Amino acid sequence: MTQDALTGWDDETTAEAYAAFAHTFPMYSASSRDLVARARLTDSHVIVDLCGGTGATAEAILALAPPNAQVISLDNAPSMQRIGRRTLNDPRLSWVTAPAEGLAEHAPAHGVDAVVCNSAIWKTDVPAVFAAVRRVLRPGGRFVFNVGGGFAGVTHPDAPTLPTSPSLGTLIERIAARDYGTPPASANGVPRLPLTAVTSHLTAAGLTLVETDVTAQHVTMAERRAWLSIPVFARPDSGLSYEQQMAILQEAYAQTCPDDVTVTSWLVVVAQLEEPQA
Template sequence: MTQDALTGWDDETTAEAYAAFTRAFPMYSASSRDLAARARLTDSHVIVDLCGGTGATAEAILALAPPDARVISLDNAPAMQRIGRRTLDDPRLSWVTARAEELAEHTPAGGVDAVVCNSAIWKTNVPSVFAAVRRVLRPGGRFVFNVGGGFAGVTHPAAQARPASASLGSLIEQIAVRDYGAPPAPPSGVPQLPLTAVASYLAAAGLTLAEADVTAQHTTMAERRAWLSIPVFARPEGGFSYEQQMSILQEAYAQTRPDHVTITSWLVVVAQLDGLQA
């Protein structure tokens, strides 16, 4: 598991950089709109933005939710939420600082209509979070989240069809090995959260798998560079300072075209609590 899964989010520099990225590039806003649409929020009254960060997904939810709906953005990094409060001011939105696993302790007694989680479910204790979602979700409610293609072990056909080219990540690794004596990254192992595991965890929690799609997200090298400039995402890991990471990133980026489009794959999952369940 990479360092950003566990540490670094409760930091003003990271929070500011992350929020700036979400405003400047479409990666998080586009995926947030997709997840919010899949949640079918037309008749929802209470919606949770799980691991909500600075509010990119909450903003997409608010755009689709009814005028009288309440949105709860729950995240365990106070710095991220401080930035979010400054940039997203809506009376329907409340900010709760807590771990995703503690969801049931911070939602109304009557339950919620939908839970949406963008790009973060893999960072949690997944079985515990699924169980918490089951406890708070009203019958017929939806739980919508996504998992990066590498963690899910999926590749969109559009990505498979494109000619192979070096990614910024692979160029960074090559430079780190060549110029800094870093050990080569180990081969990719077994996916951490494939659909089979997701389905098993959902079933154990008492949730029904309703949809599972593999989607493609198109990003430019310029966008990937900006993303890798956010401190928690900076590479390579293992004893490198942020200044060294940025120097390596700049050298790798110089070997690419800023407008070159890459495709990243995502597993998008929709689960629900069947209407007849109590």
């Protein structure tokens, strides 16, 4: 299913809130460092930060890439990139405003050594993006990305099977249903992008699956509240104004302990364009 990767993101309020969250809390920087380490950039000359947003992953790439490497941050939301240009100033980094599916139209003719995509692949036309990555990767180049556990249908062992108290999301749903009559979020139990689908799409694109891993992020309630305060992530996701969403979030958060930790799971995927056989 094709997702609209731009909806809600090309908005100054969202971009500012997202950038503030990424610089205050470790979620995006930690996952970016993990993905970039798996990309093995030691000898890379050109690296793409796909769906790069305000540059959290580009910053991690720049920290590990060789001094003469070129980094391209490609994203479809000008507002996100405007924030990134303001806060991340490095001559090795260039910004390209384009959809992920159009990657091949903006990559250098001689190709790229790695493509990294943090927290966004599910929002794209996945087969089209994988085909575009295949077109631009040099032989031996790596494509590294992650998929949220709910979308991938995976759970890390650290995640409790039976939560001891309602999650912030559950509390939000209850308050919204009580005060506004909103229906509960749909939960059909079918993951949108499981590993079987990922593997199938990679194979169809001509890429080889190298490694998979299920990782965990330990997130406090305070961090979770900050994430849900970003307009594009606010809940419930339709029918209410942002002000109403924030009032519900505040009431739900008041019923939690700020230092309580929740565990979110992620499927991490490493693929590669194989070297031609001699």
